[in-house]
Amino acid sequence: MSLEACIFDLDGVLVDTARYHFLAWKRLAAQLNIKFTEEDNEHLKGVSRMDSLEIILNSANLKIDQKTKDEYADQKNRWYFEYINRMTPDEILPGSLDLINDLKKAGIKIALGSASRNTPLILERLGLENAFDAIADGNIVLKAKPDPEVFLTAARMMGVNPEDCIVFEDAIAGIRAAKTAGMMCIGIGSDQVLTEAHYIVTGLDKLDLKLLLKIFNIK
Ligand code: BG6
């Protein structure tokens, strides 16, 4: 491969909104008397809002109609909104801005690839709304991760080949999506959980361009 572009997932990679998603889903689960742990939450990471709700309802064998499901999803999003609407640029995770700037200086394109429909609001709160060459998010992508659509859309928007992209992901579903798209993938998080990634680090602060080139043996 030659490194043409890097695609960043948002929630749990650039910012710790994965925590806010967890807290909001936990609140909904409690209201429905469903047990919901951090471990259960791993399976929701990267997954769309409605698919996440389905996973929670299925875990308790709860069958409800679509209208009620829509209401639950809206309620969860209202709670989630209370967290993200208060965010500031201080919440950008360590190493993110350094890596983005490092890549830009080297002429490597950068994109955002997220399932979230709240992406525009979060980027605005973080002051990152103009930081990316392309943004593929839950507002334009139809098929949720692990489907590769979000990453293939980002590559197409940047005019680069999928095999020349590296994806940064904190979710099992996202790593699968990246690999199905034919891209290289760095897992951001626990090496116990993200075993399918090509390489795993605890955060973007552990990476720089030189290391990326070394990991994937790019000349
Ligand atoms: C992903 C998160 O980035 O976005 C998931 O990892 C979330 O947890 C999904 O469900 C959809 O987000 P939103 O903001 O549209 O509800």
Ligand code: MG
């Ligand atoms: Mg994520």
